[in-house]
Amino acid sequence: MHSRTAALSAVSVFLLTAFANAHATTGIEDMRSNDTVQGLYEIREKAREFVASENAKGEGKWNASEPNLKVFVPRCAVPLGARWDTIRWSSVDKRGELSEHTRRLIAVTCARSVDRAQKWDVHVPVARQLP
Known part of the structure; x- marks a missing residue:
């Protein structure tokens, strides 16, 4: 044994x-796009492009991170879009009090996928650069 x-x-x-x-x-x-799957590489690059454009406006300096490596979305049939988004959640602290939280991020969007013309968005974390 x-x-x-x-x-x-x-x-x-x-x-x-x-x-x-x-x-x-x-x-x-x-992790590049193929005929059926949108690559996380292209999603990350769209987020970086969006952040560079926003940073050029002079309203803060941001760095885009990477999308979650577990994300799997159908290939986009139209050019990817990007916009600011916010996630919100609540938690209960040690005293039992409810606390509200928010986090800014980038939503890389697809208005129409190749498979059944569905819409999707993938959140990409961002962090503000310190001065």
Whole structure:
């Protein structure tokens, strides 16, 4: 029984190592659009383009981050759009009091996808640059 457990443990370590290496080498640069899926690379680049345009207006300096790597949306049939958006949520503090929170972000938008002409938007986090 001990040799079987050791073999399973070795296989588990191998699989975890292989997964970690594959995940480390697959970055957003490789996540490009294809015929059916909108690439996170293009979504990130649209967010960066939007932030550069907003920064040029002189109303603060922002940096766009990356979209969540788990996001999966159909390919957009029209050019991507972008706009400021805000997410809102509530939490309860230690005293049981409700606290409201907000966070500014960029919504990269698609008005019509290639699959069933659905709309979607992907939120991309932003951070204000310190002066």
